[in-house]
Amino acid sequence: MPEALAAPTTNGKMLILVVEKDPHVRELEAHFLGEAGFSVAFVADGQSALEQARERLPDIIITEILVPKLDGLALCRQLKADPTTRGISVLVFSILAASGRAREAGADAFLMKPLAEHRLITAVQGLLALRHSPPPESSP
Amino acid sequence: MSATPPSEPSSPKEGLSRVPTGNAQLDAILGGGFPAHSINIIMGEPGSGKTILAERLIFANAHDSERPILYLTTLSEPLEKVVHYLQQFDFYDEEKLTSGAILYESIAQELNERGIAALVPKLKEVIKTLSPRIIVIDSFKAIHDLSTSVPEMRRMLYEVSGLLTAYATTAFLVGEYSEEQISTFPEFAVADGMVELARKKHGIRDERYLRVLKLRGSHYMEGLHAFRITSRGLDVFPRLTSPEVPHSYTIRETRLPTGVVGLDRMLQGGVWAGSSTLLEGRTGAGKTTLALQFILEGLKRGEPSLYVNFQENPTQLARTIRSMGWELEDALRKGLHLIYASPVELQIDSILLELFRTLEEKNVKRVVVDAVGDLIGAASDLPRLFSYLYALAQHFTVKRVASVMTMETSSLGANPMEGQISAMSDTILSLQVERRDNHFRRTLQIVKARGTNHDLNMHELRITAQGVEVE
Numbered sequence: 132m133p134e135a136l137a138a139p140t141t142n143g144k145m146l147i148l149v150v151e152k153d154p155h156v157r158e159l160e161a162h163f164l165g166e167a168g169f170s171v172a173f174v175a176d177g178q179s180a181l182e183q184a185r186e187r188l189p190d191i192i193i194t195e196i197l198v199p200k201l202d203g204l205a206l207c208r209q210l211k212a213d214p215t216t217r218g219i220s221v222l223v224f225s226i227l228a229a230s231g232r233a234r235e236a237g238a239d240a241f242l243m244k245p246l247a248e249h250r251l252i253t254a255v256q257g258l259l260a261l262r263h264s265p266p267p268e269s270s271p
Numbered sequence: 272m273s274a275t276p277p278s279e280p281s282s283p284k285e286g287l288s289r290v291p292t293g294n295a296q297l298d299a300i301l302g303g304g305f306p307a308h309s310i311n312i313i314m315g316e317p318g319s320g321k322t323i324l325a326e327r328l329i330f331a332n333a334h335d336s337e338r339p340i341l342y343l344t345t346l347s348e349p350l351e352k353v354v355h356y357l358q359q360f361d362f363y364d365e366e367k368l369t370s371g372a373i374l375y376e377s378i379a380q381e382l383n384e385r386g387i388a389a390l391v392p393k394l395k396e397v398i399k400t401l402s403p404r405i406i407v408i409d410s411f412k413a414i415h416d417l418s419t420s421v422p423e424m425r426r427m428l429y430e431v432s433g434l435l436t437a438y439a440t441t442a443f444l445v446g447e448y449s450e451e452q453i454s455t456f457p458e459f460a461v462a463d464g465m466v467e468l469a470r471k472k473h474g475i476r477d478e479r480y481l482r483v484l485k486l487r488g489s490h491y492m493e494g495l496h497a498f499r500i501t502s503r504g505l506d507v508f509p510r511l512t513s514p515e516v517p518h519s520y521t522i523r524e525t526r527l528p529t530g531v532v533g534l535d536r537m538l539q540g541g542v543w544a545g546s547s548t549l550l551e552g553r554t555g556a557g558k559t560t561l562a563l564q565f566i567l568e569g570l571k572r573g574e575p576s577l578y579v580n581f582q583e584n585p586t587q588l589a590r591t592i593r594s595m596g597w598e599l600e601d602a603l604r605k606g607l608h609l610i611y612a613s614p615v616e617l618q619i620d621s622i623l624l625e626l627f628r629t630l631e632e633k634n635v636k637r638v639v640v641d642a643v644g645d646l647i648g649a650a651s652d653l654p655r656l657f658s659y660l661y662a663l664a665q666h667f668t669v670k671r672v673a674s675v676m677t678m679e680t681s682s683l684g685a686n687p688m689e690g691q692i693s694a695m696s697d698t699i700l701s702l703q704v705e706r707r708d709n710h711f712r713r714t715l716q717i718v719k720a721r722g723t724n725h726d727l728n729m730h731e732l733r734i735t736a737q738g739v740e741v742e
Contacts, residue, residue: 155437162399245308247439248402249337 144170145259146187150180150194150203156246160193163248164255177201181209184216191258195244196225196233204229204236211237220258224251287488290405290441292324293331293362296507296624300483300492305464307441309487310432312411312458314448315468320479320500321445322353323360324468325407327504328443329373330362332405336371341403343378343393346417347410347447350377361502374401387418391430398438405441412446415456425457432461453484463487468498478618481507495655497620508620511662527637527673530568531561533741534700537717537726542698544636545671546721547664549692551678552702557713557734558677559583560595561702562639564738565675566607567597574636575606577629579622581645584611595738608633619646619659627666635672642677647688657691664695697721702732715741 147169151157157173164171172189174180178200184192192210196203203223210216222240223233230241239261240254289304298304305311305328313321329340344350354375357363367373376397381389397403408414418424435442444458450467453459465484470477480495498507526540535541542548550558562578569576583591588609589599603609608629612622629635640646643660650656660676667674678692693699699718704711713732717725733740 153433153437155433158395159398159437245437245439250439 144168145191146170146172146189147191147193147255148180148183148187148189149173150177150192150198150206151175152195152198156195156244159246159248160251163246163251167252167255169255175199177203177206180206184210184219185213188216189219190262191220191222191255193222193224193255196223196227196229204232204238207233207236207238218262220262222254222258290328291331293327294505294507296496296509297324297481297505300481300496300507300509301464301466301486302490302492305441305443306486306489308436308439309463310435310442310444310461311464311466312448312462313443313445313466313468316449316470317447319468319470320498320505321447321468322409323500323504324466325409325443325445326357326360327362329405329407330364330367333364333367333372338402338404339371340373340405340407341397341401342373342375342407342409343397344375345377345408345410346379346382346413349379350375353409359502360504362504374403382414382417387414387423387427390414390427391434394431394434398434398440403440405443406435407443407445409443409445410447411444411458412448415446415458421457428457428461464489469495481505497618499618499621506621508618508624510620511623511659511666527574528568528572529561530564530571531739531741533730534561534715534739537730537741538698538720539723539725542673542720543722544673545668546673546697547667547695548673548675548698548700549678549696550675550700550702551680551689551693553680553704556702556704557715557732557739558679558702559591559641560734561700561732561739562641562675562677563592563595566637566639567592567595567602567738569637570602570605570607573606575608575633576637576639577608577610577626577633577635578639578641579610579626580639580641581612582642584613585609594736596736606633608635619650619656622646623659623663626663630666630670630672638667638672638674640674640676642679643692644679653688657688660692661695693719698723703729 147164149157149160149171151160151173152175161171172183172187174183176199180192180194181201194203194206203225207221207223210219210221220239221237222242223238224242224244226244228243233241239258242250242254288307290307291298291304292301313324315321329342333340344353378389378393381393415424448456459465462485464486467482467484469480469482471480479498479500481498482495483491483493492509492512494510496507496510498505525544526542527544528535528541550562552558566576566578580588592599592602610622610625610629646656647653664674678689698720701716701718703714705714713734714729715732716729717727731742
């Protein structure tokens with residue numbers, strides 16, 4: 132991850148909130164995202180994700196669609212509808228082939244499971260690059 | 272959504288990418304290869320070829336060390352032995368081992384120390400440190416044998432399955448499992464794909480078969496597919512299945528002269544293109560000569576022709592053809608193709624594969640199989656042979672290839688399958704040797720000719736220097 136793009140929020144690291152129930156996916160995400168220099172927090176349902184998002188304002192939320200209480204797409208819609216959380220980049224990372232539905236829900240990116248670390252890290256870095264790129268009108 | 276990689280599937284049907292096996296025929300059986308990110312069991316007795324299948328597959332898929340292929344050996348064979356024998360195969364490529372694209376590792380010590388509990392931590396470790404694209408565990412059955420209880424095995428498998436599903440890797444669990452264990456061993460419940468390798472004794476030969484038992488979310492060719500173990504790995508011969516015949520299709524378009532003027536007269540011009548003809552009769556009745564004449568007539572007309580035989584080697588055949596006024600070299604130049612296999616070493620599946628390859632590549636219009644009885648004698652499974660012959664005739668029909676099969680009849684009783692073969696033939700010619708006092712004469716009679724108002728009488732057949740003549 133290019134240093135210039137990093138806006139430290141947690142112990143000097145970017146914060147990623149992961150919404151995931153599967154213990155194996157959680158363990159692998161924690162490992163690979165941690166190794167890539169991110170601070171990672173986990174919740175297991177969409178409702179908790181919404182609360183944590185409002186409270187901690189993570190840089191990125193990675194969510195499965197199939198999570199309890201509030202599904203990943205509904206979570207995404209609520210985040211994007213709220214001015215406080217609208218700026219959080221959302222990556223939908225799901226077992227479902229739902230890139231179209233994720234786009235409609237306002238997600239910034241979609242990845243299909245299973246987890247391959249290079250794809251996940253590339254997607255996350257792509258989102259960070261978008262967050263920190265200058266607005267189109269000021270580009271040369 | 273700009274971060275979405277272009278390869279991302281947008282519907283589940285697009286999502287099944289494949290892991291090729293390194294063998295085009297096996298890939299065809301599997302519908303393109305094993306589905307990526309699946310858990311597969313490769314099962315069979317010791318010596319059935321499981322490890323060779325797995326090794327061929329890993330060498331076909333090893334490209335880089337960033338996402339390597341990991342081959343974990345357990346407690347069945349020492350790692351050194353596995354690698355030693357691997358070097359005998361043509362596909363062995365040392366570069367793939369030294370570059371780190373393929374990693375061989377033994378987990379025997381961890382298993383000895385901690386039992387089956389050692390597997391999940393080991394898999395987590397290798398996933399986090401090596402990022403393997405494919406993981407082979409050989410033998411997984413040896414791990415099963417270490418388990419002290421069914422609940423322990425089930426818990427371990429639940430973890431293994433969860434972990435291998437979460438991560439983008441394709442797993443192959445190789446094991447000496449038998450068919451009976453499929454319903455009782457829990458590893459079969461978590462498997463997405465199952466391929467069984469089996470060996471059957473047939474006379475003094477062994478016949479090897481491969482069978483796909485399960486392939487989740489995928490079409491595959493059912494049934495037994497023969498294979499041989501060679502220096503290339505497994506040579507697989509997919510089971511022959513009937514082609515789809517278009518409803519509106521008709522074979523009655525063109526008549527092909529047989530090369531015997533009298534017979535063509537009896538058949539109102541010859542046999543239909545794409546039809547099948549059975550020549551039946553006892554030894555010496557003239558079946559081979561008549562069949563060869565049919566082939567030579569095709570050559571005269573510029574039609575590539577194929578002669579499949581199991582009795583006469585090419586030297587003997589050259590002599591027979593010379594007695595009919597042809598040189599073998601001339602015949603080969605004019606489009607004759609030969610397939611010869613000794614009946615002793617006859618493996619039907621491999622013959623058929625070669626036959627189809629020749630039909631496709633050489634645009635063959637006439638084919639003779641001399642004699643079908645040799646195939647019957649070599650078959651360990653007659654219903655399977657019959658479905659092969661039926662499918663073969665269907666393929667000939669669709670490809671507009673006129674076929675002639677010869678079959679020897681005996682005074683000792685009917686051939687097995689004689690009735691079935693007769694039923695599937697469009698034309699049946701009966702060749703006999705008749706005795707009158709001390710004189711013998713050959714005769715020919717049309718028993719059946721679909722779609723033809725044929726001559727019903729018995730005619731004398733003579734073999735002359737020019738071949739067969741019918742009065």
